Amino acid sequence: MSKKLNRRDFIKSTTASTAGVATIASGISLTTFAVNDNPVTKEKRWGMLVDINQLSESDIDNMVNACQEENGWGNETHSTGHQKPSWIKKIKVKDRATGKIDSLPMMCQHCEQPPCVDVCPTNASMRREDGVVLVDKHLCIGCRYCMMACPYDARSFVHENLSNQKEHMPRGKGTVESCTLCVHRVDKGGVPACAEAVSGEGVIFGDLYDADSKINQTLKKIQSTQIRADLNLNTGVRYSGI
Amino acid sequence: MNIRYQQIQGRSLGFYALVAGLGVFILAALGSVYYMEHNGHFVTGMNNRIxxxxxxxxxxxxxxxxxxxxxxxSIASVFQKKLYKPLSRLSGLVALALLAxxxxxxxxxxxxxxxLIVAMTEYNFKSIFAWNIILYNGFFVIVAVYLWMMFERRMNKFSRKAGIAAFIWRLILTTGTGSIFGLLVxxxxxxxxxMAPKFIAMSFSFGLAFFILILMASYKWSERPLGDVVLNRLRNLLGVFVAAVLYFVIVFHIGNIYLAENKNVAMLLFNTNSIYTNLFWYGQILLGSLVPLLLIYHxxxxxxxxxxxxxxxxxxxxGIVQMYVLIIGGQAYPLEMFPGKEILEGYGELVIYQASLPEMLLGVGxxxxxxxxxxFLIKFLPFxxxxxxxxxxxPHHKA
Structure with missing residues (x-):
């Protein structure tokens, strides 16, 4: 007998490639999901290669803007300073010895061994089989321990009530959120909004395991690095040029 | 001589004034919670860095x-020191009350x-936080059973066993609490x-300080005799515990100064003019450790x-200052994402946190x-x- 699918497995293993939404009255919707022919499996590992030598500062700004536009964050009216969410941000670093200055986009690194998932008491922080790290907004109790554990300052806590949310990206006051690698796009065969916002080869998105993929082939050829590689988290997001 | 336990009368004006006073703080805390939860955490001083x-x-x-x-x-039941036995019931009560x-x-x-129900039903057993939920709930049960063994004459013979179980449980519990921080790689x-043994030492010190104050206040206000023998013993014990905490603090920070990777964060406490440096030296070390040691041993x-x-x-x-420096100061210091590099923009500054009034009221509540x-419990049960x-x-005391 096949295992009955619960909500959690559903989120983890299906990709809502086709969603039929029927509005039967104001505020009430019936949503039906079709089972995907292409389920999420560990045969894939989604990843991203960021070549900072090919990214200008305005490219990175475009990535941030695209993420905001796609996922609907950044319009919070009450949150101030560090209370504002930041799923992706531009960081500028200077080498202490040489003075070389680099700018790079920083977001959830989609670790294979994510500390946020380890520490989450309720399993709200989770890693899909294909390597995408997500927060189940229904299980998150807002304890913020994942934010303490994340080595990349990649997570945000929703500090206020929200309105006009994107249909594909529900968010909620009192829960934690971060980059989803735009799973809603990826599951339909697309690429994350930030990657799409960059023209040229500055950001390559794809399946790290697929020997034919561009990201796999490029990573075989060039020198790349993981941020805080010492932590041995095996990140899905890789950088070159730092 | 048999020890006789008795409820306090709790009918004096002072008693009702105390209850009313505490009640005001509790109401203020609940009001603050409503305000913070209704609006969201933007009304607090907390943010995505703190x-x-x-x-x-x-x-x-x-x-x-x-x-x-x-x-x-524990000292009475596990280590069988008779002098502490009459204090055992109150000790269990204070422990449960502080945890609540x-x-x-x-x-x-x-x-x-x-x-909250999600936290009680969905467990990630890799999370030390989830373990702590189990440890806290277990502590309530074990200490409640322990108190029952002490209260019920027929069960007295089991009180030592319950005491040993409670003692082991509490050591694991504080190890778990310390590990919340210790495991943040x-x-x-x-x-x-x-962090784990340091938290255990801190628990000895803070818990005994609470106990001494509650013991002295309840005996003074209920006009019951409290001799010097008990207090002097507790005083010496407190001194040892305060010194033990200081030892762990020194070892921890020396370790940090020695390791190049941790040097910057250690220096935050030693040579900056940030609020955390001042709180560490004047609050935690001077006021919270050295002055008490002087008052205890001089x-x-x-x-x-x-x-x-x-x-x-x-x-x-x-102790509160120490927790502030540890929790807030530890977060205020930026993550070392790029060793060997200086972050110019986008991240990296030392964050200053300003607690809002509702947060303070919740804490005091x-x-x-x-x-x-x-x-309430010493009024209704013979603690x-x-x-x-x-x-x-x-009984062997000679005046």
């Missing part, structure tokens, strides 16, 4: 103190406190398993109860909940011996 603010400082302080308050009972207060603050500061301010103050009370109070204030629980005069507490 994700745990003043409520966590108070919550963890109370939880740590809770496990330590049980020590007095701490957990209340912790839970009410969640982003979604309404989802990404943060240089934490990431050291010495011959001039020997046998002086007011000074012992003051020393205990300073240990508690120093937790202390009030703990105290009101003690006040306190009628007398702790020297000749009762120690």
């Amino acid at each position: 994700v745990w603010g003043l409520p966590h400082v108070f919550a963890l302080f109370l939880i740590i103190a809770a496990s330590g308050a049980l020590n007095v009972a 207060g701490g957990l209340m603050v912790l839970v009410l500061d969640l982003g979604r406190p309404d989802r 990404a943060r240089h301010a934490y990431d050291a398993m010495i 011959p001039v103050f020997k046998g002086n109860r007011s000074v012992l009370g003051l020393a205990s109070l300073l240990v508690l204030i120093g 937790g202390v009030a909940v703990a105290l009101i629980a003690v006040v 306190l011996p009628e007398s702790l005069a020297d000749k009762v507490a120690d």
Whole structure:
């Protein structure tokens, strides 16, 4: 007998490639999901290669803007300073010895061994089989321990009530959120909004395991690095040029 | 001599004034929770860099103190020191009350406190936080059973076994609380398993300070005799515990200074003018450790109860400051994402946190909940011996 699918497995293993939404009255919707022919499996590992030598500062700004536009964050009216969410941000670093200055986009690194998932008491922080790290907004109790554990300052806590949310990206006051690698796009065969916002080869998105993929082939050829590689988290997001 | 336990009368004006006073703090805390949860955390001083603010400082302080308050009972039942036996019931009560207060603050500061049931039903056994939920709940059960063994004459013979179980449980519990920080590999301010024994030492110290103050206040206000033998013993014990905490603090920071990767975060406490440096030196070290040690051990103050009370109070204030430096200071220091590089933009500055009034009220409300629980329970159940005069507490005592 096949295992009955619960909500959690559903989120983890299906990709809502086709969603039929029927509005039967104001505020009430019936949503039906079709089972995907292409389920999420560990045969894939989604990843991203960021070549900072090919990214200008305005490219990175475009990535941030695209993420905001796609996922609907950044319009919070009450949150101030560090209370504002930041799923992706531009960081500028200077080498202490040489003075070389680099700018790079920083977001959830989609670790294979994510500390946020380890520490989450309720399993709200989770890693899909294909390597995408997500927060189940229904299980998150807002304890913020994942934010303490994340080595990349990649997570945000929703500090206020929200309105006009994107249909594909529900968010909620009192829960934690971060980059989803735009799973809603990826599951339909697309690429994350930030990657799409960059023209040229500055950001390559794809399946790290697929020997034919561009990201796999490029990573075989060039020198790349993981941020805080010492932590041995095996990140899905890789950088070159730092 | 048999110890006779008796409820306090609790009919005086002072008693009702105390209950009313604590009640005001509790109501203020509940009002604050409503305000913060209704609006969202933007009305607090917390943000995405300081994700745990003043409520966590108070919550963890109370939880740590809770496990330590049980020590007095443990010394009696596990180590069989007779002098502590009459204090065991109160010790168990203070432990439960402090834990209740701490957990209340912790839970009410969640982003979604309404989802507490999720925390009770969905467990990630890799999470030390999830383990702590089990450890806290287990502590309530074990200490409640332990108290029952002590109260019920027929069950007295099992009280030692229950006491040993409670003692082991509390050591695991505080190890778990310390590990919340010790296991944060990404943060240089934490990431050291010495946090676990350090938290155990802190629990001994904070818990005993709470116990001494509650013991002295309840005997004074209920006009029951409390002899010097008991207090002097507790005074010496407190001194040892304060010194033990200081030892762990010194070892921890020397370790950090020695390791190049942790040097920057250690220096935050040693040579900057930030609020965390000042709180560390003046609050935690001077006011919370050195002054209490002086008050406890200097011959001039020997046998002086007011000074012992003051020393205990300073240990508690120093304890809150220590938790503040640890929790807030540790987060304020930026993550070392790029070793060997300086972050110019986008991240990396030392964050200054300013607690809002509702956060303070919630934290203080937790202390009030703990105290009101003690006040009510000693009125309704016989927790306190009628007398702790020297000749009762120690039959071999010679005046």
